[in-house]
Amino acid sequence: MSAPARSASVIVATAIASLAFLATGFVVVRGLSDIRNASDVINVTGSARRSITSDQAVWRFTVRSSDDESLQGAYRAFRATQPAIETFLKSRALSPAELRREPVNAGPQKYTVIETLNGQNREVERTRYVVSETYRLQSNDIAKVQGAVGAATAAFVDASTGGVSIESSDIEYLYTKLADVRLELLKEASQDAQRRAQAIAQSAGNSVGAVKTARMGVFQITPRFETSVEDSGSYDTTSLEKDVTAVVEIDFVVK
Known part of the structure; x- marks a missing residue:
């Protein structure tokens, strides 16, 4: 190969190597830039808690009668309980809006x-005949509901005989303004996250x-002072006094 040809080859090879180096340098610089941008974000979690008092109570009880012989026998026993039930309900001064009676089954x-x-x-399959009705008491007057539950035990003693049972559920305590509280807590949790992020950023100048x-x-609605949480959120209805907790996770740009 002549000298001019060799010189041309060297020039071409050098140019290719230079381009490759520049391309590699671009990728490295780009990568460093991405890393720097990624490190310019700070991730923090903020939380807020509010104590609330339930403003509504719900109580359910079911009257159930059964007879092994016929449906008519079960219904007669069921009807025999009604005077005691009606007397009890009237004694509690319940309004139609507070008391609901489900259809008889x-x-x-x-x-x-x-x-x-x-x-x-051996296992033997048998048939019994059942008649039942569920009553639902719901009121903003929580003391009224609590009083009804306390009085029901004595009122239903005579009714719970002759194949008839009265099944009472626990009181459910609700809070009807929860939507407003959630919005306020989200704002407070976001402000808490910002304060935490600012404190961390300031420590680095x-x-x-x-x-x-x-x-x-998720929101956690738990009995007052209870710390247990659930991954999918919780909504306690067993306690009158509750805590509502909100959590947010925020990525802030660092300046």
Whole structure:
């Protein structure tokens, strides 16, 4: 190969190497830039808690009668309980808006018993006839609901005989203004996150800027002073006094 040809080859090779180096340098610089941008974001979690007092109570009880012979027998027993039930309800001064009565349910019900025959146990399917009705008391007067539950035990003693049972549920305590509280707590939790981010940034001589991303966590509504939480959120209805907790996760730009 002649000298001019070799010189041309060297020039071309050098140019290709230079371009490759520049391209590689661009990728490295770009990568460093991305890393720097990523480190310019601070991720913090903010929370806020509010104590509330339930403003509504719900109580349910079910009157259920049964008879092994016929539906008519179950219904007669069910009707025999009504005077005691009606007297009790009237004594509590309940308004139509506070008391709801579900439709009466009636029909056969299958059940299984164990019988022993010739020393062998066997399952035997039998039928009983059941009549039931559920009452639902819901009121903003929580003391009225609590008083009704306390008085029900004595009032239903005579009714709960002759194949009739009175099944009472626990009181459910609700808070009807929860939507407003949630909005206020989200604002407070966001402010808490910003304060935390600012404290962290200031320790490094920086400050926080705009919100880059924000994620709202689940709400925890728990009995007062209880610390247990659930991944999907919780809504306690067993306690009169509750705590509502909101959590947010925010990425702030660091300046």
